[in-house]
Amino acid sequence: MHLPKLSELKERLKEVGMSARQLSIQSGISYTTVLETLNGVNENPGYLTVKKLWETIDAYDLTQRNKKPRNKAGEICSKNLITISSSSTIEQAEKKFEKHSDLRTSLPVIDNDGIPVGLVTDKSLKERMIKDPNWRKLSIRKAMEKPPMVVDYNATLKTLEAHLYEDDCVLVRQENGLEIIGIITDWDIRHRYRR
Numbered sequence: 001m002h003l004p005k006l007s008e009l010k011e012r013l014k015e016v017g018m019s020a021r022q023l024s025i026q027s028g029i030s031y032t033t034v035l036e037t038l039n040g041v042n043e044n045p046g047y048l049t050v051k052k053l054w055e056t057i058d059a060y061d062l063t064q065r066n067k068k069p070r071n072k073a074g075e076i077c078s079k080n081l082i083t084i085s086s087s088s089t090i091e092q093a094e095k096k097f098e099k100h101s102d103l104r105t106s107l108p109v110i111d112n113d114g115i116p117v118g119l120v121t122d123k124s125l126k127e128r129m130i131k132d133p134n135w136r137k138l139s140i141r142k143a144m145e146k147p148p149m150v151v152d153y154n155a156t157l158k159t160l161e162a163h164l165y166e167d168d169c170v171l172v173r174q175e176n177g178l179e180i181i182g183i184i185t186d187w188d189i190r191h192r193y194r195r
Contacts, residue, residue, distance in 0.1 A: 006045075009053060010038045015078065016061040027056040073160055074153030077172040077182030083110045086117050090128060090143050091136040093120050106169045106185065109144050114180065116171055118144030150180065160184055 013023060020038060024031040029052060036042035037053065082100050084093050086109050093107060109118035120143055128143040129135045135143075149163045153175035163170045164186040172182045 006037060006040065006043075006050070009050065009057070011080065012054075012057050012061075013038065016057055016064060018057060018060050022060070023053060023056060026060060027052050029053065071157050072153060073151050073155040073170070073172045073184060074175060074181065076157075076188070077184045078188065079182045081108070081171075081180065081183050083108045083116075083180075084120065084140060085109070086111045086140060088140045089136065090125065090138045090140055093140050093143065094125060097122070097125070106148070106183070108148055108169075108171060108180075108183070109140055110180075116147040116150060116180065118146065119148050119168065120144050121168055148183075153181075157189070160189060164189060 013020070020034050021031060023029075024034045027034070029049060033042065033045065033049065034053065037045040037049065082096065084096055084107050088109075096107060105122045107120045108116050109120055111117045118141065120140060124143045124145050128138065132138060132142075148169050148171050149167055150171045150173055151159065151163065152173060155170075155172070160170060164184070169183050169185045171180045172184060173179060174181045
């Protein structure tokens, strides 16, 4: 089993609404070890420890989802939406990917009005870096792909799966509004909602 980064473990804990104390009790791992692992104090907690923590969080999430079905885009999207301005440079995008290692591979590009105008991916950045040795100061527009699809808050899993069949991600707009509130990737659907 390939385990995610420890930063993803902490993010996942937040997403499912589980406390570190609950994680400790339900996993049988000491509270101190859980806190040290989540906060990066213990940078190498061991495969079995991380595996047990991850499985405990997933089991908790499954239990919670069975209590209250979440099948609307607005309920399952990650609210931790990290974007980049269309006036940014490729170097700024690269730094954002480095700073936010929890980004899967997609960084939406937003104009001044908050409208998605493109998408930067690991692949599009690497391609531009290879093509142009002076990539650092180039506009982000030189590395962006078409903008991601924006779906309504109430979009169903079936709708999301159809959009994610070809695209890296979809953005979710607030219920009865235009503001973008979150992002859903294919990884989210495959690993969190289709077990």
